[in-house]
Amino acid sequence: MKFNLSEWALKNKGIILYFMLLLGIVGVMSYSKLSQSEDPPFTFKVMVVQTYWPGATAQEVATLVTDRIEKELMTTGQYENIRAYSRPGESMVTFIAKDSYRSEQIPDIWYNVRKKVNDVRSQLPSGVQGPFFNDEFGDTFGNIYVLTGKDFDYAVMKEYADRLQLQLQRVKDVSKVNLVGLQDQKIWIELSNTKAVQLGVPVTAIQEAIQKQNDMAGAGFFETGTDRIQIRVSGHLHSVDDLKKMPLLVGNKTIQLGDVAEVYRGFSEPAQPRMRFMGENGIGIAVSMRKGGDIIALGKNLETEFNSLQKSLPLGMKLQKVSDQPVAVQRSIQEFLKVLAEAVIIVLLVSFFSLGFRTGLVVALSIPLVLAMTFAGMSLFDVGLHKISLGALILALGLLVDDAIIAVEMMAIKMEQGYSRLKAAGFAWQTTAFPMLTGTLITAAGFLPIATAQSGTGEYTRSIFQVVTIALIVSWIAAVLFVPYLGEKLLPDFTKQNQQAAWYLRLWARLRKQPAPVVESHGQHHDPYQSKFYQSFRHIVEICITYRKTVIAITVGIFVLSVAMFKLVPQQFFPPSNRAEILVDLKLEEGASLTATEQAVHKVEQFLSKQKGIDNYVAYVGTGSPRFYLPLDQQLPQASFAQFVVLASSLDDRDEIRRSLETQIKQLLPQVRTRVSLLENGPPVGYPLQYRVSGEDLATVRAEAQKVAKVLSEDPNTTNVHLDWGEPSKIIAIEIDQDRARQMGVSSVDLANFLNASVTGAVMNQYREKRELIEIRLRGDKSERVEVASLANLAVPTTKGTTVPLAQIAKIESRFEEGLIWHRNRLPTITVRADIRTNLQPATVVQQLADKMQALRADLPNGYLVEVGGTVEESAKGQNSVNAGMPLFLAVVMTLLMIQLRSMSRATIVLLTAPLGLIGVVAFLLLFNKPFGFVAMLGTIALSGMIMRNSLILIDQIEQDIQAGHEPWDAVIGATMRRFRPIVLTALAAVLAMIPLSRSIFFGPMAVAIMGGLIVATLLTLFFLPALYAAWFKVKKATHLS
Template sequence: MNITKLALNNSRMTYVLVALIISLGLMVYADFPSREDPLIRINKAMIITQFPGLPPEKVEKLITQKIEEKLRELGDIEFINSTSKTGQSVITISAYQHIGDLNKLWDDVRRKLTQSKSSLPKGVLGPLFKDDFGDVSIFTAALTGKNWSMSVLREHARDIRDRLYTLNGIKRVTLHGLQKEQVFIEGSASVIESNSIDLGELVRSVKDQNSIIPSGSILTNARQITVQTSGKFDSKASLNELEIPANNGGILPLKDYLTVRTGYNEPSTELAYFNGKPAIVIAASMQSGRNILQLGPQLKQLLNQLDEELPVGMQLQIATFQADVVDKSIGNVKESLYQTLFIVLAIVILSLGLSEGLIVGITVPLTILATLLVMFFIDIDLQFISLASLIIALGMLVDNAIVITENIHLRLHSGQHRVQAALHACKELALPLLTSTLTTVLAFAPILMAKTTAGEYTRSLAQVVSISLLISWFISLTIVPLLAVHFIKDSKQKKTFFLLGFYQSFVRKVLNHPKKFLGLITSIFAFSLYVLSLVPVEMFAVSSRSEVLVYVDLPAGYNVNQTKKATNTLTSWLKDKQENPHVDYISSYIGNGGPRFFLSIIPNEPAPNNAFMIVKTKSAADALIMQKNIREFAARELAHTNVRTELISRGTVPPGVVQLRFVGSDAEVLFKLSKQAQAALSSIPGAIHVRNSWENRTKRYQITIDQAKARRAGVTYQAIANALQSTFTGIEITQIRRNDTLIPVVIKMKHNTVSAINNANPLDLVKVYLANSNSEYVLLSQIASMESVAEFGTIVRRNMEKTITVEGKHLSFKAPQLQAAWDKKIASIYEHLPAGYRIELGGELEGFKNSAGTLFVTLPLFLGLILCILVSQFNSFRKTTIVAFTIPLAFSGGFIGLYLTGANFDFIGGLGFISLAGIIINNAIVLIDKIGDEQSQGKNKLAAIESACINRLRPILITTLTTVLALIPLMTMDESLFYSMASVIIFGMSLGTVMTLGAVPALYSLLLPSTKKSPH
């Protein structure tokens, strides 16, 4: 079917189609789902299981390993990473990226966890399955209150959560920094002993009294009335009034001998602070398909209203607000898009003249609006990647329209009728332009097939570019000829291009000395390879956001209070406006990683010795300054704390981080190897943030019971465990209900030696008193001994193998440089690695390798398809070879461009080279196609080459110029994500086009016969 003829014969319908595209496109654009980053699926989930007091080694064997064995039965799980610490197992599972129904897999995981419970120790808490790992918070707000208790703050936080759920578009609201309220029943061991109070009887009395018991029902004439007996406690006061039995037969009021107080779980499991004030942080995620730019104002209005309704002294402050970030980010990209649109229109009008320039120019916004319509219907959101993709496509999508318009103009100049000129021009160029369009689309196709997070993140780049190019081809064969027939001006005088004379002379010299010219461009390519070796490599560039991420890691074994002390020291300094005028606010999460407020940030696993801080500065430049200042302050004031600072990056591993994983069966061997590697990395001048995933050895006190003495004393193991637990953390015996909240009641004994135990000499623990079966008190030291035992504070496994990861980064080196220096220092470890042990590469280099690997694994397939299209188009292997030869010419320009602009060779830059390959061959395709046409008209080979080159020079240079200049706004944006890609395409197209204009005639003259041969 001839779509050009159809469009011309039904011109009114074609204009209606144009009007529909414009009107519907503008309507969709006004209400387009928007977000900062592409919506990608995070295929990770977390399983948390707790058993307070259980050593890491036993947590690994009794909990972690049992759960891992069940999970391993599921074939769709790629990685199982586990961390076993004292009293806690954290398992992170990662599904294969190609899994279709992730929810089904998570349901299977839940079933396996249910099955595993029977094999776990009695008294274990969990396992708790968290499949909301990938939810990104669209805002975080800190609820603080001077002189308000945490329990009151919690009630208000829950009210705020309920109000937020009334807002259409909110998916999930989470609260962070909640401290669990508890009621403590406390008393000294001496009081218990002197009054002969039976602790067991006390516990039973509290449990029996705090119960709701059905007591039957009363049957009346009209109805049946239920009778219920309730003795439940509803306050601290009701506990105080409880009468407890003593062994001497008396009844004692609890308040006279024991103290009842309210407090919070000791030690706290997680804390949150905002600008140094205790806070509850409220975070919410957004439903998919929603427009954050529309939801944002409603959300901010509600948050301001909620803040105004709070009691005096209580405040709700916004910490992060994604709508503002998206508005700024999308606004910047839109501004660049408008600048690019203006540049493209200006170039085509100046190059082609007003009438032809406007015809080509109209196709640009028309193609964009049509692309937006398709994006809307196939659920591609308006986000940074998709908008930047439109900018990249803008310079390319005028190519088809320019070539068609130029050809129609030449035919009109030769005297053809307008309609015939349009029909013949489109018939001649439809297939070559489709070929060049499809080759470009296929060049982007590997991005669509990449089965990694990075590939999924950049997928909309390939989708948007491919959609826009295919639409531009269709518009060029329908709307462009229609507009040309009606509006292109007659030209009695052929336009002369000012570079034609120079280029004609250049082509003749190339044809006279083709081998010399080919030798020259080969030398340029070889030089560019050397230049490439000087270009730094990284996965993703840092973003332009103004936050500094601070990770505060104390040695393993430190509690939350010590972590809080270190964090407060850093916060106090950061709050000093004279020292740090760049800082806006500080959010701190102690013992937990807080909410995920940016796509690539993976929250810390729960750990009492870790904290995570977000330092918001006034600008990205200020963030860079504060990153350095924080690092220097920590080195001075927090010498025994590992403080790591990072800027926000779009990669899951921060830029520059190197990692090696030591894998094997024996923990001691692994730890020794990792410590050697850690020392080697630390010895490199400029190395920072060096650490290993098993941290350090910790101290545990092992109590050994003399069974014979324990039996003679009438003391059971349970009594010993209860006595020790009640001394430190307390034993939960019942719960008090306050509204919809259950508050644990914990009995906790005070011993004179507790202070010494906690602060000075833990060996005093043996002075704890125990009650035997006759309610007589026995010293623990009479039946037990205690010794100090060193153990691993953290045990990490990867796919059920013990694994220690050593990592670090450098003040100036990129990851490849640092890894090379590190490998030299640990060469002996590689050489003498014990049998059964291995070292695996991790960090940024592994991420780059995996992402590039999945990207390039499908590249041969699509290159093969491109070659098939070219062979089908030309029916010639030699012509296809000439087209393929232009790709390295463009690459040489890209290599040099990276070096000259100071860009890094990152993942996006790699995509730039793939894009470049698809773009540059279009020039060769139209040149070779035109040479064939000239030869078919009877011209000899050299004359045909010269004529075709001169004929195609202007459209090639115009399309190159539009592609190059259209990328300048993207290159100069504050956001540096596409800086490398823009550098590659700008320099690759510029140098590649110049060399292609000489290489194609040179190769054609050498490889193709002088006369066209018959296919028979």
Template sequence: MSNQRFNLARWGIEHSQILIYFMIVILITGTVAFFQLGQRDLPQFAIKTMVVSVQWPGASAEEVSQFVADPIETKLLEVPWLKDVVSFSKPGEAWLIVNTEGFMPDASSRMKDRFYDVRKKIADIAHRLPANIQGPFFNDEFGDIFAMVYSFNSEDYSFAQIKNYAEKARNAVVRIASVEKAILYGVQNEKVFVELDDKRVAALGLDPLQIGLLLNQHNQVQSSGRVDGQQNHYRLRLNDRFRSIEDIQKMPISLSDGRVIYLDSVAHVYRGYEDPPSFRMRVNGEASIGLGITMREGSQLLSMSDQVKAVMAEFKQQLPVGMKIALVADQPKSVAAQINRFLNKLTLAILIVLIVCYFSLGLRTGIVVALAIPIVLGVVFVLMYVWGIGLNRVSLGALVISLGLLVDDAMIVVELVHVKLEQGWDRLKAATFTYTATSKPMLSGTLIAAVGFLPVFLVNASPQEILGELFVVISAALVTSWVVAVLLTPYLSFKLLKVNPSDHTLKQQDGTVVVDMYQTPFYKKFRQLIAWSMEHEKSVIGVTVFLFALTIAGVQHVKMEFFPGNDRPEALVDVWFPEGTSYQQMERQIAEIEQKLSEQQHIENIIAYIGGDSLRVQNDMYIEQPNANYSKIVVIADTLQARENIKSMLRDYFSTHHANLRTRVYSLTYGLPFNYPLQYLITGDDPEVLVTISDQLQQILQNDTSTRDVHDNRREKRLVVDITLDLPRVAASGTAPAQLSKTLRAMLDGLPVTQYREGNDLINVELRNKPENRHQLDRIRLLQ
């Protein structure tokens, strides 16, 4: 007995109490671990991108590129892990998109150090940048995922009132432990406008900039000293700050002749909103404010969703009539659907195993095989919890793949036990024989199947962060299924299988009774097929080669995609307006598109973002930089077929309408964020040559029937009005060109001169001219 080799199946049968104990523990802990696993749409991966923005009012695009973007790009080349820097220069502003190298372990935590390096490098050259630039500003939270987005709108309340309620909702939501951040999006900033009557100002001999200086001086917050008494000291405070709009209107202005007038005698002072708006969010045609919510790392998405919805439901009860709240982006809904699909497939897999085994080997055999599934999954769920792998499309996909593989080993073992029992073996011998006969071949097959997914895990590129879990989960499931097959399945077979020896296969050979299982009609036909194949080996090899060649030819017609299409219901529309298009014109054309969409069926929500992009609601969503001539429309359909119908309708619509727009209709795809699947980079020193090459390349691509939306990122030239100064007369008047430029900006664009403080809000007080002088080009020469 001592010379017997160790047999894991025998050990399990002999120590059945321990085996049963661990089986119960695994079922319980696996169930608990499953409900504790984090949930996401995709595995968490770092968006290795940082956005640097700089403003230089008054500079041309060439000046911004030469004196701002180029020095920063050159300095950032010193960063060793830099992948590339993409800069966009426009009149008065520049954006630099800093991309780091593709793959690195533990990217999320290490990105903070890399982004800090970018800040330090740019700080080193800050003294070399133009003196009057604004910034640089850094956005190192560019990759935040807003799992839930609510919209607030009302026809009966002002933007300020809507914002007030949205802020209260944000304050309530951000207290939830699983919520990391809640931000308001599309807020229309309030302003106090001081619109000067330029003729009256000139008649009184006033300087508009001097009026702005007076507004600032009347509203400064500064110490006025204190008086130290014998027992107490007293702080002094001048009561000169603006405490109401009326205070601003009644600000005194001293004239050169000694008279004192009030500001409202030369200006219209009123409270309003940014005009024109720089960005606006619209939901179903109504201007709205968005509330974006991100999840804290390590939290459960569905649990956070339930808590947020409970808080918002309670908050809705406090809202006045006419205030509307809608959930316009709901990632938890998509994740819940994925988990439900997996549970349905798990249930279906167990039923299929039971049914197949029942008709082939009997119900007891099916139960033995089916029990292996929850045991294996219980172990896998515990390992996923320990390794920090949550439930997402990749891990759930790996589990679905595993469902088709993890019963193979158990099926081999239970079928072998069944056969040996039919041959007359006792149950202990039959159960323990499975380990001797099958453990090593099954282990080899299991490891080979797992290694098939190893390249995805070993690839030194960003896709590893997304697909690496595929290898980990499948390997864990397959190796666990082998352990269960050689340890637990023999025990369950020993206890549950009751098979009588097959009478029809008994025969006598030299007086010995031998059970032969392979004399049935099926096996006789199968034996004949094998014998024929051995005798006609050339024919068999020829058929094999032909089928292989047919496979190679057929694979050319299979659609190739590394990442599959997205099954989210959104159809997205990028809309690029010609450079210099006014906000009012953009809003009118977006409203026409919204009207067309509202006529369609099977649409739940239409969300438009005018002057910028939406919040990132999914890891692989590409976000455009803020741009005054860009808008995005997100159409949420109620089914995937409806989404495709809407995309087709929009493409047909844009082919005959809005010829001045550049549009792109698409839906999201899983994987890394990118805006176009195929992009060419054309580099060189001569812009005119680059334009020529680009036009030629676009023509080639447009002639290809498999392409659409072909264009480059070159934008139209904007109209500029050059003003030639009579410098001797300017000098004689005692005015500097810089002062004239600032005055024009104040009169036309508006010049912030101070801030009106109300509650927790700081509201800019902006000096500008009357509307009739701001909106007509020919009135500039009449400004005084």
């Protein structure tokens, strides 16, 4: 006798009750321990290699440093692409590993990158500093605070910031605490070149004097019979006054440094990248969470520490919040839990309304049990709570009741037909358990391409597969173990009482203006399929089978039409985030000073200070914001760039402020390239429209890029069109007369060092103060550093101990040179970038521009490329990675179908129904004006699994009936009638459960796609599938109906 798990459950009720209680408790405990975050864990497969070569032009850096590092890294073969930029004196190479590598493989790749770069180190020019590595590109600093104080300078604020940093580092679950916007202290010695020449004080003499007094040197020690006694020599610098009083030997006289130079304590000039909060300079304190931590718990701990730290600050100094990710996460989770609760209520109402109170109660009680087991599974597989997993839970909710409905519905039907509770539960196991299991696995397999997608996008959305699969499998376990127990306890005795007919029977009677029907039992067995509703439904199915070719032709025609109309559906990658922050980017011309950038920042600050609905705003001058949000498109440090993060009070305020900024900021800063944008969802992309132009010759690349930019600018849908590599920057060229310079005893290196010391400042030594090492720098006075005309009169020291005016040994000219050179895979590359001003999606705009771009490509010189980047490229990567998993998906589904049906023909029939859901997907997306994005694509693929599940259960029922001796004609009709209620109810539960999720910006398109697909697929399962089966197997009408 075959083992029957449901019968076993009813014979061992005590064990079942124990496990129900145990699993419920474990689920609650698991839920409380699940990590919580805004976004799922996501590996940034990026390493930055940075190298400095002071004095070199951007072209020299690109040729002699960047290209050599790129060339060596390309031999790894492990890169998706290698993107690099070269500036005067600086090289930055960004190695982006292939998406196909798993996160656990990345450390080995970074080791290989370091090894390759170290191999090429000996080939780099002398004077190069580095290379230096940064593989912590994805650290997210969810909590950012700022320390401000109008009456305090940076030195005092840094002292307090250091204390706060130390205290915050001790908070549980804190990983890193970084200080942002620091201004390094300097001790400046400003000495006029003219005065130095008159007094005969060379720079080397000042440096030598400081070193002799301040350098640390051991004075030895005495070793006695009992002690070792160290000898200490005094004289080190202990204050700026000590430096001022330091003696200098000038000729036969000794003078103090302060008598000939201005000596004072200050800060870096030009300033380092700054952080400004609400119009005030400040020091940022950025806090990141350790891997696997709970952001909500961390937020509570930080809030306690924040309140404590406030009390330790002096009057006039404030510690304020800039970014508070725990609050954003808590708000997001609460919103999702609210949606989840709404979905639960909807599913419960469907169960009660359609199955009756006591039958529906069985399904209702199974929901918290399945959710508890799902939470336990999530804890086991280390899946935390975040926007993806919570959305997957809501998606799963409409599916996890399917098995419970099928099991209890079959049990109730058999009890109505006179079976005992034990026999009814056993029959449900025999007839539905394994088709349900196969259907459950097929539905889960629909999400398999997400699990196998080897891409950043796939990694970001992988928890959809994990959560849905866990929920579906445990729902089957609940349906065969726990639902029979609940049914035995809760289902009524159908032989002793009148039962109200199902909702659809009552609705059918109302439409026909007849009294509401009841199931009259009174001790007699009742066959619900003899009702007028089922007889009418039977008639419709008979018509579909009779005119099978017409039904099939109409279905195929509608499907083909849907495929044709799919091009009308807007295409999308990921929607913008629903967080309240707005990003405002300011980019001045290449080569602009930090001072000019700061002036532009002040104008925006004045504008923002007058706006309503803003909680706070922060400006990062000379750099972009730290990664306070995982998918943030981080910006590189550059003096000509600034970024605002504006936190609105609400989403409505956010949209209003954004519109205000977009209309007025260009008038406010007409000479500055500005961009106002929202935070992104999914892997960061940046500008939605991007075209890369690559080739060997810089001038040709720029000319072709300007043609691409012209095409984009002429399109009415685009705005903010620009090149990421602008026009050349201004420089001052010193053309040395080498013969004359050699005669005078001046070399090019000596002249460069002298000019650097005069204009920028040369490091003389270090001043040691507590934990600080403060550079002592010597430079010329202000007039020599600010006025370019003064260069010609500078007295250049010679090796003969004399000086010579710069104008006598060199020509001084103003020129232009490349201030920035971008490479992509070793080719000079300019990216043309643009935003979209209309509601069109990037893919639509790219498609509209395709012919013009193709015409440009046709005219390109050999070896030059124009490639599409941005959203379209990233979306294609994500889709391709998912598509790569489709063969496995089909293989798994076909294998499961063959195991269950044992027939290639029947398995093929089920497989053919999978794509038909596209009819409803297209119709609903167009009807509700929703884009077909990456998440909607995942939902559509998963939808095919849901459709095949229903088709499988119906085909399996037909085969069971035929094997039981029914004529094929009767079997097709009878099986369709018997599967009507579970198919409709499961589809109805899934569709209605999606309604709350359809409001979500992120999951809304997927929910709408699944709703439309399931509605249409349900109709096709009930009417098209019987016609297809009849046509495939040439089923003929029986002479006598069974």
